[in-house]
Amino acid sequence: MRQSKLFTKTKKESPADEVALNAELLIKAGFINKEMAGVYSFLPLGLRVIKKIEDIIRQEMDAVGGTEMRTSVFQNKEVWEKSNRWNDEEVDVWFKTTLKNGGEVGLSFTNEEAYSNILKQYINSYRDLPIYPYDFKNIFRNETRSKSGILRGREFYWKALYSFSKNEEEHNEFYEKMKESYKNIFRRAGIGHITYMTFASGGTFSKFSHEFQTITSAGEDTIFVDENKGIAINKEVYTDEVLDSLGVKKEELVENKAIEVGNIFSLGTKFSKPFDLKYKDENGVENDVVMGSYGIGLSRLMGTVVETLSDDKGIIWPESIAPFKVHLLALGGDENIKNSAEEIYTELNNKGIEVLFDDRNDLSAGEKFADADLIGIPYRVVVSKRSLADGGYEVKKRIEQTGKVLKKEELIDFLLTKVSY
């Protein structure tokens, strides 16, 4: 993509109405636009990041047998009355509105009811199970206080998968798979090293739920990390009894602030009962379906990455979710430079490498460098009088201070080298 066609521009000044680092950097760099408290639009660069994250999650969900679908945002009152969650006393984050004919509808704040209601028609026999439908969608929560930029919005983008299993054993087997799946996702998104599977309160049907908590001072939760075991315990279940049952020692735990980027939860029959989700087994006997829920906030994950990976110049995107792999800068207006830049731009595109090409005229080198640092694309390639005199193109990683000059073929080889996540 040519930067001359990218309508967003970077800002020098930090927004006055944001304190959160993620919002500050994402707004300055032109990834998001604030609409109101807790509500952000995703601009071209921001949407590319969201899509990259979505692709990673989709791959991992499909790998465990997930089937993607899309539930509606408008929610039917009658469906939610079955689980007694239409009630404002039970759920205080509903956005509700009224139809012309006087009927009420709500905007999705979670998906258990929608899935249970839909799957009711399709689950009859043991042959129909297990199944793992999931979707990506915008979720609406009327938070009393949204905060921290895109870490906690009133509208946010998430993935939710629900597992429908024949029994506890089958459920548990899948649940364990999802633990690994989630670890893969956060590793691939570039925050695996600071993200811990965290034991949290479980509800009626299991002792624990599992949260995936990323260490950051911007976090809302307090967790106790056991570095050796690679796990953590949420403050909400931090008791001697729990520590004993997990076999961890208090003196080996380190307290940290963290943000919950995902969670997995055993639901048991909490929803299959009210929705009458049953199946006949091989003997013709009716059994309750056993459910689980598995959520990830994609917009929150994006914010978490920014919150944890940046320097004083701007964002440092992990290659896996960066809006582009390469930021190509043409410095100066010589025909030689322009032609060389156009040439490499075309070749990289042909090789399938995503390039943001700063082809803007009349901008100083310093301004292009500053923009590149702020936007945070992993590889910066410079074409200039100097680079051409040195025999080619200067490539520098965002995380490194100095680059090197490569010939065209060397550069292409270098950029084509696969990085594994």
Next chain:
RNA sequence: CGGGGUGUAGUAUAUCGGUAGUAUCCGUGUUUUGGGAACACGAGGGCCGGGUUCGAUUCCCGGCACCCCGACCA
């Protein structure tokens, strides 16, 4: 929802009961091009409603919006 704070050009800010200033951004022109270039000219502003006052952006009251702390949640 309790507590605290803030509302001034697109953005970030200053001052002031009496013509609202600066930077950036934007437009035009000339000169620039390896770390947010220089000069000149130009365009652009007081959240809403009420009150006090000769006069309110400033003081008072109400509202709304936004931020932070707490409570609550992916």
